[in-house]
Amino acid sequence: MISLSLRKQLKNSLLDISFSSEETGITALYGRSGAGKTSLANMISGLLKPDEGFIKIENQLIFCSQKAIDLKPENRGIGYVFQEARLFPHMTVKDNLLFGTRFKRLESRPLSITEVVEVLGLTNLLDRRPDSLSGGEAQRIQLGRAILSHPKILVMDEPLSSLDQTRKQEILPLIERLRDEFNIPILYITHSMEEIIRLADRLLIIEDGSIAADGTVEELTGRLDLRPLTGRYEAGSVINSEVLEHDRHYGLTKLKFVGGILHVPLIDVEKKTQLRIRIRARDVSLSSNLPEKTSELNVFRGKVIEIAQPTQQNAAHADTLIDIGVPIWVRVTRLSIERLSLRPGVKIYASIKGTSVDRQSLAARKGIKAL
Numbered sequence: 406m407i408s409l410s411l412r413k414q415l416k417n418s419l420l421d422i423s424f425s426s427e428e429t430g431i432t433a434l435y436g437r438s439g440a441g442k443t444s445l446a447n448m449i450s451g452l453l454k455p456d457e458g459f460i461k462i463e464n465q466l467i468f469c470s471q472k473a474i475d476l477k478p479e480n481r482g483i484g485y486v487f488q489e490a491r492l493f494p495h496m497t498v499k500d501n502l503l504f505g506t507r508f509k510r511l512e513s514r515p516l517s518i519t520e521v522v523e524v525l526g527l528t529n530l531l532d533r534r535p536d537s538l539s540g541g542e543a544q545r546i547q548l549g550r551a552i553l554s555h556p557k558i559l560v561m562d563e564p565l566s567s568l569d570q571t572r573k574q575e576i577l578p579l580i581e582r583l584r585d586e587f588n589i590p591i592l593y594i595t596h597s598m599e600e601i602i603r604l605a606d607r608l609l610i611i612e613d614g615s616i617a618a619d620g621t622v623e624e625l626t627g628r629l630d631l632r633p634l635t636g637r638y639e640a641g642s643v644i645n646s647e648v649l650e651h652d653r654h655y656g657l658t659k660l661k662f663v664g665g666i667l668h669v670p671l672i673d674v675e676k677k678t679q680l681r682i683r684i685r686a687r688d689v690s691l692s693s694n695l696p697e698k699t700s701e702l703n704v705f706r707g708k709v710i711e712i713a714q715p716t717q718q719n720a721a722h723a724d725t726l727i728d729i730g731v732p733i734w735v736r737v738t739r740l741s742i743e744r745l746s747l748r749p750g751v752k753i754y755a756s757i758k759g760t761s762v763d764r765q766s767l768a769a770r771k772g773i774k775a776l
Contacts, residue, residue: 406590407558411448411458420444420614426607431584431591433601433622436611436634442594445611446562449592450485451478462557484551484589486561490543492535498546499531505553521549524582541572545579552587559583559591565600580604598635602626602643602683610634622681627732629713629724640724641685642733648678657702657759664730668702669762686724686734688758693745695754703757705729709747715739727755 408425420441426432434442447453449460451467454475460468462483467476478485484505492501502518522528525545535543544564551559561580565573581604584591593604601608601622608625610618612634618625623643625631632640646660651671660667660680667682674680696704707729715723723742725735735755737747747753 407449407460407462407592409449409458409460411445411455411460413444413448413453413455415441415444415614418614420448422611422614422616424609424616424619426590428606429588429590430606431580431593431604432607432609433605434592434594434609434611435596435598435601437596440611441614442596442611443562446485446560446592446594450483450560451476451481452485482557484554484556484559486544486548486551486559486564488563489567490535490540490547492538492543492546492550494535496534497531498527498533498535498538501535501546502527502531502549502553505550507554518553521552524586525549525579539572540568541575544568544572544576548576548579548583552583552589556589559589560594561591562594563596564593565595565597577603598626602681626683627726627734629711629726632713632724640687640734640736641683642731643681643683644731644733646680646682648672648674648676648680650676662731664705664707667757667762668759670760682762684733684757684762686736688760689727689733689735690756691725691727691735691737691741691745691747692754692756696756699756701756702759705755705757707753707755709749709751709753711749712742712747727753729755733757 406426406429410423411420413420418441422445434445436442444453448455455468455470457470459466459470466472466474467481468474493504502521522531525548527545527549530538530542565576568576583589595601605622608620608622609616610625610631617634618631623645626635626641626643644662646662646667649659649661649666651658653671656671657668658672660669660682707727709725710728710732711726713724721738722736723739725737725742725747727733727735733755745753
């Protein structure tokens with residue numbers, strides 16, 4: 406769907422990025438502030454001109470320095486969703502939405518305003534003006550306007566960064582619906598690992614103006630060498646699972662995954678729903694023997710794969726990678742590592758708190774493999 410190789414000398418760094426993606430779904434660009442994420446988005450959309458390179462979308466060159474091709478932003482077939490909604494203050498919500506249709510491609514699939522209004526929940530807002538909208542409402546309208554341009558690809562630059570947690574939780578399910586129902590490829594720029602785990606199919610990590618890592622969310626969030634980039638607090642494991650059954654009497658849901666059955670607080674979704682779940686490293690404990698009469702419902706036999714070296718002298722903790730059918734990270738004290746005689750290959754029992762599933766990043770997925 407998109408292929409590019411770009412170089413741009415910015416004020417304090419050189420941006421030198423190449424990647425291609427043939428998939429629909431969401432490709433996330435993750436990196437710290439100043440890594441070059443927004444500059445890349447602006448170059449793709451035509452708001453910033455690269456020094457050299459090319460951008461190709463659906464086999465059409467929209468920029469090529471060698472061939473002197475540089476299409477105007479409105480001719481690139483890109484829908485851009487900014488960090489803050491940029492709506493026309495003198496227009497109603499409906500007119501702001503219809504403005505997007507001025508740039509729709511003739512060859513694109515017809516997409517009616519009625520369809521977009523229904524998906525984004527805008528029916529009761531159509532006659533209002535931007536100054537009467539909440540931040541979440543304004544962002545939904547900006548999103549709808551971008552979709553109604555019938556883009557080849559949707560570029561979303563930190564679309565939730567200016568919203569509080571309540572408004573974020575309103576928008577996240579809508580982005581999921583766009584991904585699943587409209588089949589529009591999305592390039593999603595963020596510094597929130599929570600949003601990535603919930604939304605993304607593929608993850609690109611940008612550091613110092615270049616791609617530091619490229620892979621699936623499950624792969625990259627579990628890599629020890631990327632911990633300095635993904636963040637120590639975010640340490641954890643992403644697991645694909647399927648809803649097996651609900652125990653409403655005890656308020657529990659059983660999730661089936663490669664390593665067995667995981668009991669978690671009740672999740673209100675249908676049986677056989679595929680879920681991507683995140684287990685924080687700090688919410689897993691280890692023991693050398695099978696725990697007896699424990700409150701933990703989730704105990705799995707596994708073995709040690711790797712023990713990370715502490716990044717600081719006299720650090721209290723060290724992250725340990727355990728194989729329980731899938732690899733999971735565990736944060737344990739160095740004293741516990743010594744007492745349990747942990748080393749690669751040692752058999753161990755891992756206990757996962759039932760309440761440890763990160764519900765903020767819990768995501769229903771299509772097409773993932775739980776077994």
